[in-house]
Amino acid sequence: MSDESIHEKQLGGKLLASVSRSFYLTLKALPKQVREPISLAYLLARSADTIADTAAVHPATRLDILPRFRDLIMGDANEEEEKRVAVLLQGRFCPHQTDEAEARLMEHFRDSMAWLRTTKGALLAAIRDVMRPIIEGQILDIERFPGDGKLRALQTTEQLDEYTWLVAGCVGEFWTKLCIAELPKGFRPGADHAALIEDGIRYGKGLQLINILRDLPEDIADGRCYLPEDELKRAGRHLAEIKLSPKALDTLRADWLVKCEAHLERGLHYVTQIADGKLCFATSLPLLLGVRTAALLRGAKWDALAAGVKVSRFDVAKILAETALACRKEGGIEKLYRKLRAA
Numbered sequence: 001m002s003d004e005s006i007h008e009k010q011l012g013g014k015l016l017a018s019v020s021r022s023f024y025l026t027l028k029a030l031p032k033q034v035r036e037p038i039s040l041a042y043l044l045a046r047s048a049d050t051i052a053d054t055a056a057v058h059p060a061t062r063l064d065i066l067p068r069f070r071d072l073i074m075g076d077a078n079e080e081e082e083k084r085v086a087v088l089l090q091g092r093f094c095p096h097q098t099d100e101a102e103a104r105l106m107e108h109f110r111d112s113m114a115w116l117r118t119t120k121g122a123l124l125a126a127i128r129d130v131m132r133p134i135i136e137g138q139i140l141d142i143e144r145f146p147g148d149g150k151l152r153a154l155q156t157t158e159q160l161d162e163y164t165w166l167v168a169g170c171v172g173e174f175w176t177k178l179c180i181a182e183l184p185k186g187f188r189p190g191a192d193h194a195a196l197i198e199d200g201i202r203y204g205k206g207l208q209l210i211n212i213l214r215d216l217p218e219d220i221a222d223g224r225c226y227l228p229e230d231e232l233k234r235a236g237r238h239l240a241e242i243k244l245s246p247k248a249l250d251t252l253r254a255d256w257l258v259k260c261e262a263h264l265e266r267g268l269h270y271v272t273q274i275a276d277g278k279l280c281f282a283t284s285l286p287l288l289l290g291v292r293t294a295a296l297l298r299g300a301k302w303d304a305l306a307a308g309v310k311v312s313r314f315d316v317a318k319i320l321a322e323t324a325l326a327c328r329k330e331g332g333i334e335k336l337y338r339k340l341r342a343a
Contacts, residue, residue, distance in 0.1 A: 047105050212226045
């Protein structure tokens, strides 16, 4: 008999797989005690992300919907409001989705909320705690980058660090606290919980920096530069020249890749503290795919970056198999991590 709830079967299966093929593998590998709340939180986060990223919808509309979505998650709005939000998502957002899976996320909004209502107590509190900063980060993103054709950048290093915390570092904290609570033997005996949480946050920030560095050409074309303007100025560059000569970012992106890899090193320390085999596999996989992507970014010229840098499907399959084996050997994950980083 399956240990999945009906909601997890219907929404946490094909729907989640269609919006994130690689992370879906991580979700399905998780121990059952944490699989459902993490899958639900991911589904809600992806729904909010789709709302935030639907550029064809006016920023004011997106800035109206996101707080209302947040209030529904927090339990601060009623069923009538849920119906109104669902109508807006289907009428205003679904028609603008170029990806069928993203459209289905909008169509299943009320089903996601129904799934959330089956969650109680500490698990519900944990999901609400992680969704609050995620949606705050998405709101800030729209306010900072309204998509009016003008190139803007984050102003300071602190703003970039804040952004990586809001949309990803908080996920590392959520993941860690949940696993500590629900999987008492998930981590090695004597593991320092406070240090685990800090490493989880750094791990999440590292994965977000990979996204930022990989997507630089696309983001700049859309008027967004996440690399901070204060560092650009210190390097003797100006934002105005970036669209004309994006290679001006080469030194800055190399510096941030070093910072990204420092975060990933903390992610490596994190996974070496895991004792549960399933949790080790699920937690190591994004790290190993991330460090492989970082290695590709390290050697990528701007033209190659603009063409798209990603781990091939063959390499993803290979890393999956190698991770499964590495989790069974003492020191196996670190050895595989070093190999992928050097590749």
